[in-house]
Amino acid sequence: MQITEKVLGWIDWFKLLQGNLRDFVQTRGPNRNPPKLRLWSVSRRGGAREKSPRTIDLPLRRMDPAAASPATEPAAEEPLCASSVLDSLGAEVLAVMSPVSICMALVVLLISLLSPPSSGSAGGSPPPVTAATLVYLESPSDTPAQKLLGALLDAAVFVALVAAVTFVLVALYYYRCTGFLKNYMRFSAFFVIFSMGGAIAAAVLRRLAAPLDAPTAFLLLFNGAAVGVLSVFASAVPILVRQGYMVALAVIVAAWLSRLPEWTTWIMLVALALYDLVAVLAPRGPLRMLVELASSRDDELPALVYESRPTVGPATSSSSYASAMGSVEMQTMTDSGRAGGSRYDRVEQDEYASRAVVEMRDLGRGRSSIGEINRSRGSVLQMDNLEREVPVTSAELPSNQGGSSQHAVIQIEQHEEEETAPLVSAASTNNAASDEEHRQSSSSEPPLDFEMFESTRGIKLGLGDFVFYSVLVGRAAMYDLMTVYACYLAIIAGLGCTLILLSICRHALPALPISIMLGVTFYFLTRLLMEPFVVGASTNLVMF
Amino acid sequence: MTVAAGLGYALIALGPGLSLFAGVVARKPFLVLTLLSSTLFWLISLIVLSGIWRGFLPIKSGTWWAYAILIITSVALQEGTRLVFWRLYKKMEEMLDAFADRISKPCLSLTDKMLISLAGGLGHGVAHAVFFCLSLLTPAFGQATFYVESCSKMPFFLASALIALGFLVIHTFSMIIAFNAYDERKKSDQIFVPVVHMTAAVMTLVNLVPGGCLIGTPLLLVTAVLTLQYCWRVACRRLTEHQHRQLNSN
Numbered sequence: 001m002q003i004t005e006k007v008l009g010w011i012d013w014f015k016l017l018q019g020n021l022r023d024f025v026q027t028r029g030p031n032r033n034p035p036k037l038r039l040w041s042v043s044r045r046g047g048a049r050e051k052s053p054r055t056i057d058l059p060l061r062r063m064d065p066a067a068a069s070p071a072t073e074p075a076a077e078e079p080l081c082a083s084s085v086l087d088s089l090g091a092e093v094l095a096v097m098s099p100v101s102i103c104m105a106l107v108v109l110l111i112s113l114l115s116p117p118s119s120g121s122a123g124g125s126p127p128p129v130t131a132a133t134l135v136y137l138e139s140p141s142d143t144p145a146q147k148l149l150g151a152l153l154d155a156a157v158f159v160a161l162v163a164a165v166t167f168v169l170v171a172l173y174y175y176r177c178t179g180f181l182k183n184y185m186r187f188s189a190f191f192v193i194f195s196m197g198g199a200i201a202a203a204v205l206r207r208l209a210a211p212l213d214a215p216t217a218f219l220l221l222f223n224g225a226a227v228g229v230l231s232v233f234a235s236a237v238p239i240l241v242r243q244g245y246m247v248a249l250a251v252i253v254a255a256w257l258s259r260l261p262e263w264t265t266w267i268m269l270v271a272l273a274l275y276d277l278v279a280v281l282a283p284r285g286p287l288r289m290l291v292e293l294a295s296s297r298d299d300e301l302p303a304l305v306y307e308s309r310p311t312v313g314p315a316t317s318s319s320s321y322a323s324a325m326g327s328v329e330m331q332t333m334t335d336s337g338r339a340g341g342s343r344y345d346r347v348e349q350d351e352y353a354s355r356a357v358v359e360m361r362d363l364g365r366g367r368s369s370i371g372e373i374n375r376s377r378g379s380v381l382q383m384d385n386l387e388r389e390v391p392v393t394s395a396e397l398p399s400n401q402g403g404s405s406q407h408a409v410i411q412i413e414q415h416e417e418e419e420t421a422p423l424v425s426a427a428s429t430n431n432a433a434s435d436e437e438h439r440q441s442s443s444s445e446p447p448l449d450f451e452m453f454e455s456t457r458g459i460k461l462g463l464g465d466f467v468f469y470s471v472l473v474g475r476a477a478m479y480d481l482m483t484v485y486a487c488y489l490a491i492i493a494g495l496g497c498t499l500i501l502l503s504i505c506r507h508a509l510p511a512l513p514i515s516i517m518l519g520v521t522f523y524f525l526t527r528l529l530m531e532p533f534v535v536g537a538s539t540n541l542v543m544f
Numbered sequence: 545m546t547v548a549a550g551l552g553y554a555l556i557a558l559g560p561g562l563s564l565f566a567g568v569v570a571r572k573p574f575l576v577l578t579l580l581s582s583t584l585f586w587l588i589s590l591i592v593l594s595g596i597w598r599g600f601l602p603i604k605s606g607t608w609w610a611y612a613i614l615i616i617t618s619v620a621l622q623e624g625t626r627l628v629f630w631r632l633y634k635k636m637e638e639m640l641d642a643f644a645d646r647i648s649k650p651c652l653s654l655t656d657k658m659l660i661s662l663a664g665g666l667g668h669g670v671a672h673a674v675f676f677c678l679s680l681l682t683p684a685f686g687q688a689t690f691y692v693e694s695c696s697k698m699p700f701f702l703a704s705a706l707i708a709l710g711f712l713v714i715h716t717f718s719m720i721i722a723f724n725a726y727d728e729r730k731k732s733d734q735i736f737v738p739v740v741h742m743t744a745a746v747m748t749l750v751n752l753v754p755g756g757c758l759i760g761t762p763l764l765l766v767t768a769v770l771t772l773q774y775c776w777r778v779a780c781r782r783l784t785e786h787q788h789r790q791l792n793s794n
Contacts, residue, residue: 086574086575086640086656087572089573089574094573481678481682485674489584489587493580522591530591533593534679535680536601537614537676539700540694541700541751541757542615542752543708544622
């Protein structure tokens with residue numbers, strides 16, 4: 001139920017918000033030392049590429065403003081501009097927002113599919129008995145006061161339960177029962193996918209009138225659940241599969257929880273948001289203790305957490321060795337549907353010379369002519385000039401959306417190492433993001449002293465956040481689509497605010513309060529104010 | 545068949561927006577964020593507006609002047625929102641430029657700025673289409689269709705989808721015109737945008753007349769096409785000017 005520590009490229013941008021640029025400039029500026037050749041040989045070991053003459057050219061880089069002819073200079077500026085700040089900025093944020101959006105969309109789809117078409121209001125079937133309805137089960141005939149009281153009691157009990165369970169988990173983690181915790185998580189993942197997911201799948205099949213025989217269904221379900229269990233903690237599983245299972249888990253739980261009665265849902269959401277606020281921010285809050293424990297132990301969080309970027313834990317170096325045969329697999333897998341980079345990856349396996357040309361073309365986007373013309377000698381200089389920019393690009397380009405420029409990072413790792421090191425140590429861990437990409441793509445390199453960042457990279461969002469966002473949107477979907485859109489926008493805005501706060505505070509923050517409060521506010525505003533207005537206007541075909 | 549009809553209506557309203565999103569906006573995360581924030585802006589303006597008008601609802605049918613007042617206030621408020629959005633964008637542009645400067649990259653180019661304004665406009669347009677058309681489209685996925693009294697020739701869903709399409713185009717591209725106008729401090733374009741918006745909104749008043757939707761909807765679409773064409777001219781002019789300036793400076 002929290003966003004944990006991260007390393008963000010776009011934090012750089014928000015540092016501008018705070019106006020403390022000085023340390024940024026200082027750490028970034030003067031540390032451009034010549035490359036470490038030792039590292040070069042280490043990192044290139046797997047790739048079997050020869051050392052390029054470019055490393056020798058490096059000292060020349062200082063002079064290249066004179067070398068590069070002034071005529072080409074503005075022309076060179078312009079295309080780079082197109083690939084400038086805009087391309088990369090905010091990719092981190094989007095890497096969190098898009099799975100949340102997908103999760104919410106799936107829940108809304110499920111709910112609108114499963115809700116009986118005849119009765120407009122909340123489902124015809126009796127709500128299930130869950131932990132949230134232990135005390136009071138809402139019935140439509142109750143008075144509002146009764147409903148409110150009952151819902152309050154329900155929410156109190158539910159939050160108390162959640163708090164108790166969290167404390168137990170924290171205690172277990174404190175006494176290092178990590179094995180038990182992980183097995184428990186695996187069991188719960190299996191249980192959720194197998195039984196709850198099975199029930200939902202059965203309902204969907206029934207609704208679509210699609211017959212499926214029991215053995216097939218059982219086999220599919222079992223296999224799905226088994227892969228899900230494997231993917232929960234084993235980092236050898238492709239990150240996309242893992243992320244997919246996280247979203248699937250959230251969808252299932254949310255679809256289940258959104259069958260709660262209406263009042264109970266609202267009160268429970270608000271209560272959970274408040275609980276989250278306390279649990280993460282209070283000095284002895286359970287979630288805060290959990291996060292601090294995990295970060296002090298350099299360990300993964302023992303919880304179901306969505307990670308927006310692939311992590312290569314120290315334990316999985318064998319698997320990363322395997323995938324380091326070609327960084328292609330890794331790259332395309334993490335590419336999340338954007339297959340643009342793989343072409344260049346393959347090219348990267350070729351000789352150095354051709355690769356350089358390709359990269360120039362890709363980086364400059366339309367600068368290819370220049371690269372083609374003075375390829376022989378001057379291009380080396382210009383390329384160095386170019387690649388001075390590249391590390392910055394990659395630091396800003398966390399979520400692999402330009403596969404090609406990441407490879408540029410791998411190449412210049414050598415002179416970059418000097419730049420990132422002070423940055424990392426100097427409180428602002430901006431470039432650790434790109435560091436990880438180095439590790440990722442050229443993971444043939446043994447992890448040196450970077451393990452400590454390994455576990456705390458990328459934005460992590462607890463699965464609980466996914467669930468309760470989706471519950472909110474699902475509940476809104478039972479009223480009307482208009483409230484769905486309003487709630488979706490409000491939640492995303494809240495998430496954005498939380499991320500901004502995260503970049504300022506730099507410690508784990510509760511992700512529920514802002515989003516849930518905004519979502520609930522927008523729901524009622526939409527329902528009470530906007531709906532009659534918009535419906536009144538648009539049913540008369542008067543719009544503006 | 546019914547699902548097909550519903551999807552068809554949705555695609556009529558949102559198809560161009562969808563392709564713009566997939567082709568231009570989705571490639572750059574920052575543009576997606578711009579789009580989301582501009583959508584939120586529009587939603588907030590709509591909520592404020594409905595909060596103001598809540599006391600006067602429902603408007604009796606036949607009182608067209610009430611609708612006229614409603615439209616005038618709405619357009620005024622939304623143009624105000626655009627101004628606020630421009631102010632915020634200006635601040636953000638400064639920050640982006642400073643940021644680009646820090647990481648030794650060139651500042652935002654003209655096309656970048658235009659892309660941002662496109663994303664902002666698309667946010668407004670999509671929000672309009674979503675709240676005025678898509679959220680009422682649920683029954684279209686069901687068995688029957690629906691006609692309003694004053695428009696007996698065309699299903700309500702088709703009419704609203706067409707109107708939403710018109711407004712999507714108008715909102716999207718008038719944002720580009722407006723941002724360019726603010727940027728150049730060109731008064732005529734600055735006035736052009738509210739005028740087009742108001743004209744389009746007033747044209748929907750024609751739909752109140754029985755059978756008026758057969759005239760009002762095409763008129764609205766013509767307005768949309770005019771906006772598109774004007775935006776094209778503005779963009780072409782600015783880009784060629786930019787190029788000339790660059791050539792001259794070299």
